[in-house]
Amino acid sequence: MHDTATTFLELGAVLFVLGVLGHLASRVAISPIPLYLLAGLAFGHGGVIPLGASEEFIEIGAEIGVILLLLTLGLEYTAEELLHGLRRQAPAGALDLTLNALPGVVAALVLGWGPLAAVVMGGVTAISSSGIIAKVLGDLGRLGNRETPVVLSVLVLEDLAMAVYLPVLTAMLAHHTVARGSLTVAVALGALVLVLYIALKHSEKVTLLVYSARSDRNDEVLLLRSLGLTLFVAGVAQRMQVSAAVGAFLVGIALSGPVAEGAREVLTPLRDLFAAVFFVFFGLQTDPVDIPPALLTASLLAIAGVITKVATGWWAARRAGIATMGRFRAGAALVARGEFSIVIAGLAVAAGVNPRLGPLAACYVLLMAVLGPLAARFVEPIVRTVRNWWRSRRPPEAMTPRDA
């Protein structure tokens, strides 16, 4: 048992450093996630500053961080939006997941890590970061753009895919027998269908669990009840071996309306705290000496990841009747990967899939969380330059009047 003073000293130092890094990130307008990961690498085993006393707390905090990340993801979209997205953009979602899971799957197989690692890496490369993307679209003033609904509905479908993927992955990671594994998956999918049904038809009853409309809004009550309910359901889900994260996600979907908005408001600061702890924890688990060997693979994956996401966005936007520039904007907006890639990799690292998977995922997210916002910001000048260069190469007599 370590003494309380050391724990406070270490935790205080870690959180303060994260605060400084977050400030730095917002000053240069990038996502703080890569900086948090780097901080995690710098601390702990093999890092510059070893942490002893607070590791226990950071570990639990990281688990809560995952739950809160998934809860707020579920709160972000209503059940109607999920089903609407499924009806309208199903082909785009299918293309998105196949095209973007492919590089990860191929990389894992080529490296000889086996099929389980392939499933994990597919998830890591496929899921965009809805947090980073929503922030970037807002910052760039693109919420009103006509390609933005396309981008958002692709994100909605990734969300829905996560609800199916996470329980399947959890079952596979737990080394169940086929029969036991399919049972857990069936339970999780049954729960998903049930929750979607409840959220669509009886949302107000679930809502009563965390908030009664007759009393005035009370942030304290709302916070304690929604957090309590989520942790409880997450615990039940974990006990049933369905993954705590999925339980939290389902609670998020079931809550809707003004309560969801209120819960999101009161939970966001808490989520920011524990999610930061989670990123640090992931960095802590990774030995910095493992990073350089992973850089080459991660860079190749990053190049593939940019191309596949741009292709997805381009195709989905074209389907919606968006012009060329808008198609590239949609594609570039989707590039960012972040929190959910780390959540997936974190599950695999905890299950001990492959010691090289953690560093590769960390490296990949470091690159993609930085590249994503940059791609969104600079896609227009890049496309314009390439287009002008392309036109200037053509002899003038070949020019049609429209081009002139």
Place this chain on the structure above:
Amino acid sequence: MDLEETPLPGIGLRHDFSTRSGRRLGVVSRHDGRRDLVIYDAEDPDASRESITLTPEEGDVLSELLGAPHIVQRLADISRAFAGLVGEQIEIAAGSPYADRLLAATQARTRTGASIVAVVRDHQVLASPRPDFRFRAGDIVVVVGTPENTAAVGRLLRDG
């Protein structure tokens, strides 16, 4: 005018339309109450050239500025439609027999024919007060009826 409505999952709702002068305008209504006023690019109709984020208060002020003549027009229409009716504001004076008594005790509608539709207290409008509403000195009672009826309510609240 063709107003288009597009859901933005996780963010809110977007409305947009083309003006007669050929420009496209939109408003993004976010779940958290903020509004984005969007002016589309004339060259690239998919992109917004300007996007201005407004707090709920700023949004209210803007809509009031844009909608104010409209509301005045509407009020004028209403009074034209109900010709002969007037709205009167009557203060409950400190010595009024109805200060600290229930609205029901005035029997205003039975005795005068006019209706009490609202009470203004501390700069707040309490619409449709119920019979168990208790008057306080300083309340301003909003009465609707013919000029004779509303005058009768004024006498009633002053003298009993």
